[in-house]
Amino acid sequence: MSSSFIVGLGSHHGDDQAGWLVMDRLQQRNFPPQQMTRLRHPIDLLDVIDTEMSLVICDACYGSGNPGRIHQGVWSAENSPDQILGPRRDESGLSLIPQVHSGSHTLPLIEVLMLGRQLGCGPSFAKIWTIEGGMWAPGTSPSTAIQAAAAVVAEAIWEQTFHA
Amino acid sequence: MSVEDLITVPILTRVEGEGGVTIRLREGVIDKIELNIYEPPRLFEALLRGRPLEDTPDITARICGICPVAYQMSSVQALEAALGIQVTPNIRRLRRLLYCGEWIESHALHIHLLHAPDFFGVASGILLAQRFPDEIKRGLQLKKSGNRLLEVLGGRAIHPVNVRVGGFHRLPQREEMAALIPQFEQGVEAAVAATRWVAGFPFPDFEQDYELVSLSHPAEYPMNEGEIVSSRGLRIPVSEYHQNFVEFQVAHSTAHQAVRHRLGTPYFLGPLARVSLNRERLSPTARRLADEIDLPGLLKNPFMSIVARGLELVHAFEEGLSILREYDPTGKAAIHYQPHEGYGCGATEAPRGLLFHEYRIDGQGKIVSGNIVPPTSQNQRRIELDLMEFLTIRQKIGASRQDLALDCERLVRTYDPCISCSTHFLKVRWDESL
Numbered sequence: 268m269s270s271s272f273i274v275g276l277g278s279h280h281g282d283d284q285a286g287w288l289v290m291d292r293l294q295q296r297n298f299p300p301q302q303m304t305r306l307r308h309p310i311d312l313l314d315v316i317d318t319e320m321s322l323v324i325c326d327a328c329y330g331s332g333n334p335g336r337i338h339q340g341v342w343s344a345e346n347s348p349d350q351i352l353g354p355r356r357d358e359s360g361l362s363l364i365p366q367v368h369s370g371s372h373t374l375p376l377i378e379v380l381m382l383g384r385q386l387g388c389g390p391s392f393a394k395i396w397t398i399e400g401g402m403w404a405p406g407t408s409p410s411t412a413i414q415a416a417a418a419v420v421a422e423a424i425w426e427q428t429f430h431a
Numbered sequence: 432m433s434v435e436d437l438i439t440v441p442i443l444t445r446v447e448g449e450g451g452v453t454i455r456l457r458e459g460v461i462d463k464i465e466l467n468i469y470e471p472p473r474l475f476e477a478l479l480r481g482r483p484l485e486d487t488p489d490i491t492a493r494i495c496g497i498c499p500v501a502y503q504m505s506s507v508q509a510l511e512a513a514l515g516i517q518v519t520p521n522i523r524r525l526r527r528l529l530y531c532g533e534w535i536e537s538h539a540l541h542i543h544l545l546h547a548p549d550f551f552g553v554a555s556g557i558l559l560a561q562r563f564p565d566e567i568k569r570g571l572q573l574k575k576s577g578n579r580l581l582e583v584l585g586g587r588a589i590h591p592v593n594v595r596v597g598g599f600h601r602l603p604q605r606e607e608m609a610a611l612i613p614q615f616e617q618g619v620e621a622a623v624a625a626t627r628w629v630a631g632f633p634f635p636d637f638e639q640d641y642e643l644v645s646l647s648h649p650a651e652y653p654m655n656e657g658e659i660v661s662s663r664g665l666r667i668p669v670s671e672y673h674q675n676f677v678e679f680q681v682a683h684s685t686a687h688q689a690v691r692h693r694l695g696t697p698y699f700l701g702p703l704a705r706v707s708l709n710r711e712r713l714s715p716t717a718r719r720l721a722d723e724i725d726l727p728g729l730l731k732n733p734f735m736s737i738v739a740r741g742l743e744l745v746h747a748f749e750e751g752l753s754i755l756r757e758y759d760p761t762g763k764a765a766i767h768y769q770p771h772e773g774y775g776c777g778a779t780e781a782p783r784g785l786l787f788h789e790y791r792i793d794g795q796g797k798i799v800s801g802n803i804v805p806p807t808s809q810n811q812r813r814i815e816l817d818l819m820e821f822l823t824i825r826q827k828i829g830a831s832r833q834d835l836a837l838d839c840e841r842l843v844r845t846y847d848p849c850i851s852c853s854t855h856f857l858k859v860r861w862d863e864s865l
Contacts, residue, residue: 279493307496307590310540314575374544378557385560386568
């Protein structure tokens with residue numbers, strides 16, 4: 268078993284709960300609680316990451332497909348700031364993960380990862396799962412497409428963590 | 432025929448809601464500046480109608496990701512006023528402690544990663560961290576202490592859930608609170624160092640004759656309670672808010688703006704106003720520091736908001752430390768009450784200024800109506816006038832269009848508004864129209 272640390276980013280606003288839903292699913296499967304956390308703001312990653320960590324981040328995204336579409340990619344400190352390279356789940360070849368949805372009053376995810384690296388407190392590499400959202404109204408429930416996608420992502424993380 | 436020319440900042444990115452700025456030039460001279468904000472407070476107010484009053488603190492907390500405590504505090508103040516609830520001194524102190532946590536989180540982030548880069552001509556906190564790694568690390572450590580406090584007292588770091596009408600759902604154990612003391616002791620020193628650092632920044636030479644407005648309390652630095660006062664002599668109870676301030680709509684923004692009632696003049700909320708109007712009630716260390724850095728009595732330069740935030744950071748750590756040291760978990764967690772029909776209003780000091788709430792409830796304890804006036808919408812008109820003054824000065828000394836767009840962003844950020852407090856990559860589009 269690898270010692271991945273899983274972070275679910277999200278808010279209470281509709282499909283922005285995608286990252287938290289993945290955490291819910293992992294929790295239901297008794298994923299070790301000390302290896303996972305939910306966060307509201309990407310900046311709060313700096314409170315939980317370290318240089319040696321095998322970091323996996325789950326978040327909502329928008330602008331590159333229908334709600335529920337899953338993207339998987341890798342952030343590396345060596346990439347250009349705006350790029351996360353990785354195969355889309357339903358396509359072959361390399362493509363860019365769309366902009367990760369960021370909450371209010373904070374820095375976006377990639378900027379936080381870069382800052383962590385810059386300050387010598389974050390990993391040089393992170394796996395990133397994003398789920399395409401379509402509805403962000405305050406206080407609303409996530410769509411069924413997002414819930415289904417979150418279950419798929421949780422299953423994939425479980426498999427990669429315990430059976431890779 | 433006069434020629435209209437536009438400098439357009441179409442979208443301020445990575446913010447809650449959407450905003451932009453349009454600078455209209457006529458015959459090459461700045462003629463008008465419009466700040467557009469798109470925020471959904473009305474949606475929340477409508478969402479509350481018909482719901483149990485107990486839902487209000489948690490629902491309104493979700494209006495803002497960085498200052499949920501402010502929304503919880505203003506909502507419980509207003510609802511407790513409607514119900515005639517008087518909380519115990521212990522609950523009152525713990526609410527101040529919770530607010531200290533939020534101010535620490537918000538101010539530490541804004542000072543170090545969102546505002547400081549503007550003074551060094553860099554586009555982001557990452558670039559600033561290359562030049563000032565120790566200062567940025569210190570800022571993140573300060574923020575972390577705020578997070579930890581919210582986790583312990585608020586129930587969780589994401590969105591605190593421990594606040595309820597009448598008090599708290601549960602009081603933390605003594606050991607949990609005691610464990611925070613060492614980091615708050617270090618926090619006071621670190622916040623002092625951070626404030627000394629920002630006090631040395633090169634501030635643009637720009638002063639305005641503001642009407643500064645904040646809460647004021649005879650015995651303490653304003654957070655949860657007090658009268659509303661201003662630098663022009665206003666002193667009123669919160670219940671007279673509507674007799675003195677009025678919201679109105681403008682065509683270019685979906686957010687309300689606000690001015691002084693009858694006078695029609697804008698006013699300025701936030702740390703600059705709070706420090707100016709309540710300097711003698713800052714904590715001892717913060718007060719000494721204000722003297723040491725020769726802070727003017729009445730702050731008129733909006734760019735110096737970063738120093739005011741630093742002083743409030745010191746205050747929040749020092750007051751927080753005092754409350755933590757005296758913490759007694761043996762009292763009541765909450766005052767019990769019977770719902771009844773009523774109306775109440777309340778105002779508290781969110782990190783970025785006075786936040787007013789009012790509610791009417793029915794005999795079953797359901798919300799009949801609610802009204803929320805956030806600080807950003809109240810500052811909006813003042814921001815537009817500042818932009819007009821500042822950019823006109825800058826244009827007269829030959830600032831380029833690109834510089835004007837950057838100046839625009841920098842000035843808006845001094846207010847730490849919801850629309851731009853995370854924005855460092857402003858996309859500027861130039862439009863020419865005849």
